[in-house]
Amino acid sequence: MALAATAVALLPLGYLLLRTAEGGLPAWWETVATERVARLATTSLLLALVVTLACLVIGVGSAWLVTRSDTPGRAPLAVLLALPLAVPSYVAAFTWVSVSDLWSGDPGARFEGFGAAALVLTLYTYPYVYLPVAAALARVDASQEEVARSLGCGPWRTLTTVTLPQVRPAIAGGGLLAALYVLADFGAVSILRLDTFTRAIFTALSSGFNRSMALTLATVLVLLTLAILGGEGRTRRAGARFSTAAVSRPAPALDLGPWRFVGTGVLTLVVITALGVPALSLARWIAAGSSAGQAWDRIGGAAWGSLSASLLGALLTVALALPVGLLAARHPGRLSALLERAAYLAHALPGVVVGLSLVFFGVTVALPLYQTTWLLALAYASLFLPLAVAAVASAAAQAPPSLEEAAQSLGTSPARVFTRVTLPLTLPGIGAGAALVFLTAMKELPATLLLRPTGMETLATRLWSATGIGRYAEAAPYALLLVALAALPTWVVVRRTGIVPADATGPRPARGVPRPADPAPTEPAVSP
Amino acid sequence: MIRVTRLALVGALLPMTLAACSPTEEQAPASEDTATEATDAADDSADEAAPESDGTLTLYSGRNEELVQPVLDDFTSETGIEVEVRYADTAAMAAQLLEEGENSPADAFLAQDAGALGAVSAEGLLEELPPETLDLVADTYQSADGTWVGLTGRSRVLAYNTGAVPEDELPASVQELTGPEWTGRVGVAPTNASFQSFVTAMRVLEGEDAAATWLEGLAANDPQIRERNGEIVADVDSGAIDVGLVNHYYVYELAEEQGVAPEELDVALHFFPDGDTGALVNISGLGLVGEQPDTDAQTLVDYLLSDAGQTYFVEQTSEYPMIEGLEGPAGLPALEELETPDIDLNDLEDLQTTIGMITEAGLL
Amino acid sequence: MPVTADAPRASRTSAGTHAVEVIGVGKSFGPVRALDHVDLHLDDGEFLAVLGPSGCGKTTLLRCLAGFERIDEGRLAVHGRAVALPGIHLPPHRRQVAVVPQEGALFPHLSVADNVGFGLPRRSPRTQRSRRVEECLELVGLTGLGRRMPHELSGGQQQRVALARALAPRPPLVLLDEPFSALDASLRVELRRDVRDALHADGATAILVTHDQGEALSMADQVAVMREGRVHQVATPEDVYAAPVDAWVASFVGEADLFPVPDAGAEGLVETPLGRVEVTGGVDDATHVLVRPEQVVLGGHGIPAQVRTVDFHGHDALVTLALDDGTLVHSRSGAHPPAVGTRVGLRVQGACRAVPGGLPGPAPAPTQ
Secondary structure (H helix, E strand, O other): HHHHHHHHHHHHHHOOOOHHHHHHHHHHHHHHHOOHHHHHHHHHHHHHHHHHHHHHHHHHHHHHHHHHHHHOOOOHHHOOHHHHOOOOOOHHHHHHHHHHHHHOOOOOOOOOHHHHHHHHHHHHOOHHHHHHHHHHHHHOOHHHHHHHHOOOOOOOHHHHHHHHOOOOOHHHHHHHHHHHHHHHHOHHHHHHOOHHHHHHHHHHHHHHHHHHHHHHHHHHHHHHHHHHHHHHHOOOOOOOOOOOOOOOEOOOOEOOOHHHHHHHHHHHHHHHHHHHHHHHHHHHHHHOOOOHHOOOHHHHHHHHHHHHHHHHHHHHHHHHHHHHHHHHHOOOOOHHHHHHHHHOOOOOOHHHHHHHHHHHHHOOOOHHHHHOOOHEEEEEEEEHHHHHHHHHHHHHOOOOHHHHHHHOOOOOHHHHHHHHHHHHHHHHEEEEEEHHHHHHHHHHOHHHHOOOOOOOOHHHHHHHHHHOOOOOOHHHHHHHHHHHHHHHHHHHHHHHHHOOOOHHHOOOOOOOOOOOOOOOOOOOOOOO | OOHHHHHHHHHHHHHHHHHHHHHHOOOOOHHHHHHHHHHHHHHOOOOOOOOOOOOOEEEEEEEOOOHHHHHHHHHHHHHOOOOEEEOOOOHHHHHHHHHHHHHHOOEEEEEOOHHHHHHHHHOEEEEEEOHHHHHHOOHHOOOOOEEEEEEEEEEEEEEEOOOOOOOHHOOOOOHHHHHHHHHEEEEOOOHHHHHHHHHHHHHHHOOHHHHHHHHHHHHOOOOEOOOOHHHHHOOOOOOOOOOOEEEEEEEHHHHHHHOOOHHHOOOEEEEOOOOOHHOOOEEEEEEEEEOOOOHHHHHHHHHHHHHHHHHHHHHHHHHEEEOOOOOOOOOOOOOOHOOOOOHHHHHOOOOOHHHHHHHOOOOO | OOOOOHHHHHHHHHHOOEEEEEHHHEEOOOOEEEEEEEEEEEOOOOEEEEEEOOOHHHHHHHHHHHHHOOEEEEEEEEEEEEEOOOOOOOOOOOOOOEEEEOOOOOOOOOHHHHHHHHHHHOOOOHHHHHHHHHHHHOOOOOOOOOOHHHHHHOOOHHHHHHHHHHHOOOOOEEEOOOOOOOOOOHHHHHHHHHHHHHHHHHHOOEEEEEEOOHHHHHOOOOOEEEEEEEEEEEEEEEHHHHHHOHHHHHHOOOOOOEEEOOOOOOEEEEEEOOOEEEEEEEOOOOEEEEEHHHHHHOOOEEEEEEEEEEEEOOOOOEEEEOOOOOOOEEEOOOOOOOOOOOEEEEEEEEEEEEEOOOOOOOOOOOOO
C-alpha cells in the first residue's frame, strides 16, 4: 500500500524520465549544461534560501510569541497568522503589484524582481513554518525548560539550547516545505518577473511549445529538490517519535514586560501586510471596474467545483498518505524513510509539469478516468502528498503503540483495533492534514486547468479567466471567495494544532494523559 | 496485518468521495463518449460519406472564455449542436494536445496564435480542412498545408498616452524605439507569444542580425517590461508608461472594464505605416483535431467563418474579420488599409530561436 | 476460538497440568540474548511476580506471552493451549492474555466504562456487559466512576481502570507490566494490596513484571528472579528471601552481607568476620554465607564496629557499620538507632544460609 501510494507521487517523475530518455542523455546534458541553467539554478536556490530563512525567522518568532509569551491578543493573532496560507501566490503577487503605485512616488517604478518576489513569497509561505512550530511549541514539556532555568540559563539561552532543539524537527520540516514551495511556485515569480526555473519551464512550454526543453529543465528542478532533501535530512536526528505522545505540563507564558506590546505590534504588522494588501487591492478592483456584477451568477458553480474537486483530492491524498505516514511513524527504517522522502519529490515540480504527466498517464493508462474529477484528484495527490504524509505521521504518534497492544491483548482483532482505537485517536490529526491539502488544492491552478473535466469551473479557473482579459472587478469576488473558503480549513488546521492558547480553548488536560477529544497536534512537515 | 485495515478505511472513504464528485461526473462520460466514438467512427467510416451529426463536439479553447463562450452559445442555438469547451492557456493546451496525441477527446482546437496551431499541426494531429473553408480566408492567414485557418486578425500597434506623446512625435517604425528619446518610455511583454511572433517576423523580414540588434537596443533602452499586454495598456492609460507594443484590441478590453468608450481613455493606438514590422497582423485560428467522427466540428468552423460568427468577433472583441465583405471594428482602420508587412504567417513557426534571442538580450 | 493447526496436538502433551507454561523459551535481538531457556509454570489462580533488574529480559518475556514478540525456541502454553512455538505464533488478540501496561494506556477517547468493557464480547447482552463492567469497577474500588473520562482520573485511578479493563473478559492470564512504577510511593503500597486482592477475588491467574522487589515480595504467591535472560530462582516470596539459590539472588532480593566461607559446602558453625555463625542449607558449591541485616543485632557485647551511616525509615533503620578491618556490615535496628560515629558491639542471631555464586551481581535496587 505504501509503495503504491508513493508511486502516485512518483508518477510525474516517471513521466519526466520517460520524456527525457527519449532525447537521450547527451541531449539532456547539452540542454542542461548551459550558463542560463546555471543562472536559473542560482536564482531559484538563492530565492529558496532567502525566503526559507525569512520564513524561519517570521514563522518561529511568531510561533513563539503566540504560544509562549504573554503578548496581548495572541489568541486571535494565532489564527490570523495562519491565514496568509489561504491566499494563492498569484493573487498575492498580483495584488501587491497593483497597489504598488500607492507608495511609490515614481509611477514608472515597478514592484518586481528578487526583493519583491522574496517579500511576497515569504509573506505567504511562512505559515508552513509557523503552523508546525507553534504546534510543537505548544506541546514542549515545561519541566525541561525549568531545569535549564534552575541550572542558570537565562530565558534566551533556554530558548536556544533547550526549547528550540526540542521543536527542531518541526522547524526543519516547515523550512523544507517552504523551500519546496518556493521552488515550485510559478504565480509569484512570473508576475514579479524573476527568472527562476519554473518561469523558464513555463516560457519553454508557452512560447516554444517545447516540451522536451521544459521537461529537461524540470529534471534539474528535481535534482535541486534532491539536494535540498538531502541537506534537510542531515539536520535531523533520529528518534523521539513518540516522546510527545503523553501530554506534558504546558509551559507558562513568558512575561515580556513592556515588550509584549512590541510583540503585538510586530505580529499585527505581519498580518496586516500579508492580508491587508490583497484586501485593499481587491477593494480597488471592485470600485474601479464595471464587471464585478458578472461574477455573481457563476460564482456558485465555481465554488461547488472548487469544493468538490478539492475535497475529493484531499480525501484521496489522505487515503494514500495513510500507509506511508503510518509506516513512517510505526516502523521507522530505511524503506519507510525513503518512501516518505520520495513523496516530497513531486512537491517541488510546477503544477503544469505534474499536470502534463497526469495527462500522459490518463491518456495512456487510465483513459476512462481522463478528464474526470478522479484524475484531477490524483494530480492533487501527486502534488500535495507530503502535506498529508506529515500530518498522518505525527497523528499516528498520537496513538502510541501501547494503546494498540492493550487493545489487542483484550482480544480485539487488528482491524477492530484500527477502527476503535487508532482511527478515533488519529482522525483529528489526519483531518487537519486533509484540511491542509484541501486548501492547497483550492488554490492550485495549472494542473486544474489541464485536468479538470471539460466544462467544470473552479474559483481558481474563473479567477484566471477573468484576469486573463483584464476584468479585475469580476475577478475580485472569485478571489475573495477563494480566500474565504480556504480560510475555513486553515482555521481547522490552527485549531487542531492546539496553538490557540489554553484560555481560548477551555481547560488544560490533567497531567500525563492525552486529552480525549484532543486535537492531535499536526505538524504538516515533520518526518523522521 | 495493517493492510486489511487500510483497505477498510479506503473503502469507507469511497462512498463519500463518490458523493462529492457526482455533479462533475455527469460531464465526464460525455467527453469519454466523444473520444471512443471518434475512434469507432474512424474505423467504420473509412472513406464513406461523412457520418451524421451526433449533436455534440468537444472544443479545446486557448482563447478566453469571456470572449468565446457567447459566440459558441449562438452556434448552439443556431445548429442545435452542443459544444463541450475546455478553456486553458493556449500554450498549455497545445502541450496537452501533443501529450494526448491520438487519444485526444478534442474535436477542434481554437488557439490564440498561429504558433500553437503550427506546433500541434507539425505533429500531424490536425486534419486538413476542406477547400471551401480554406478559400474563405486569405492565404497569408492560413496554414500552408491547410490544417488550420485564421479566425480573427489582430494588429500589432503602439499604444500611447495621448497626454504624454503628441501625435507628431509618434515613431514611423519600431526601429525608432531604441533611440534615446524613448529611453525608459516603452512598454513590452517579452514572455507574450504576440511579442515573440512580432520579433520572429522581424527576423524573417530584416534578418537575424537586425533583429538581434533591435532587441539589444531595446534592452539597453530601459524598457518597461510587463507580463501581459493588458497591463501595458492599463499602465499607458494611467500614464505610468508613455507607449507600449501591444495587440490592438487590449484598449477595448480596458475600456469595457472601466465602463467607458475607447475614445475617452488616455490611451490611443498608433498603427505603424509603410509595412513596418511593427504593424504585423497575426491571427487567432482554428484547426480540427484528429479524424472527425462526424461533421459537427466542421459545422462549427463554418459557423465561425460565417457572417454571423465573424460579426461577433468584430463587434465583441474588436478584432478584424477574416472573410471578405465585412467591415472591421468601428473606429479602426480597415484591415486592407493597414500597411502591414509582407509576410506569411507560416514563416513564423521558429519561435525557439526567437526566444533564445530575447533571452540573450536579457529581456526575458 | 480459532487456534493454530498444531495447537491441539501440542496441548495434549501438557493437558491441564498448569494454567500457564513457559518451557525452554529463548529469544534473541540480534546478538543480545534476551531470554535464555526460560522455564516457568503457573497454576490456576496463581500470582507470579517476575523480578529482575532492568534489561534482565522480564519485559521481553511478558511481550512474548502477550504475543507482541515472537519466540525463537521453546513453547508457551496458556490453559493447556500452545500459543507460541518456534514458527507458530498466535496473534495477540487470539491469546486471551490481557495486559495492564506500565502507563495504563487507557483509551483517551473512551469513558471509563467503555474502557473496561472494551474487551467484552461485542455480542454479549447490554445488561450483562454493564453488570460485568460495574463488577470490575467495584473490584478495583471505583464504583460509580464509569462515566468519567480517563483524563479526569488520578494516576492511581487510571491504573485501577487498566486492571479492571484487563480483568473484565475473565482472561486465563493477566499480565501486569510494572503497573505501579509511575505512581507515588504512598499510593503504590495501597494500590498493590488492592490489586492483589482484586486479582484474588476474581480468581485470575496473573504475572507481574517488576524490578521492585518490595512489590514482588508483597504481592505475589510465587516470585521468579531473572537476570540476563535466565530465571535464577522460582519460589515463594519467603523462600526467595530466606533461601536464595545463589549470591546474586541473595543480594538482589533484600539487603544482604555475604562473607566467603573457608571451605565450599561447609555446614554447621563457620568462622566469619562476624564471628562464628551457624550455617544451614549449604549446598556443595556454596561459597558464601548470607547474613541479613535483621540478623545483625547491635548491643553491648560482640564484635566491635563503628556506625558509618544510618538510613532512618521511621519504623526501623538500616545501619551501616564498619568492622575494625574495614569490612562493612548492615544491621536493621529499631526505631532508635545509634548515632553515626559511635562504637557498638554486634552479633549474629539465628542460622545463616550458605549460597553458591561468586561476586554479587549488579547493585541491588534500593529497598524501602
